Amino acid sequence: MTGYVIIIERDDAGGFSAWAPDLPGVAAAAATYDECVTLMREAVAFHLESLREHGETIPEPTAVGALTVGAA
Structure with a gap:
């Protein structure tokens, strides 16, 4: 297992929120x-x-990375 990718986004108030594509419902928010x-x-x-x-199955990570790209 290489680990789980998390997506971090800036919120409207200037803080940050994050979620994990491979782990539905796992999320966090902070300043x-x-x-x-x-x-x-x-x-x-x-x-x-x-x-x-x-005793539930641990999902294997499927996301291999995240990349930020600029607009064309």
Whole structure:
């Protein structure tokens, strides 16, 4: 497993929100980018731990990366 990709977006209020394409429902929001990343690391870990505790299948990561590109 290489890890799960997270998508981080700036919100209208100037903070940040994030979500994981391979883990529906796992999301976080924070005032700063770094705090958002930290919260997502914790959310992913908590989610995977919960799946293990309940004997559910851990999804394999399918996203291989994220890239920011400029407009043409």
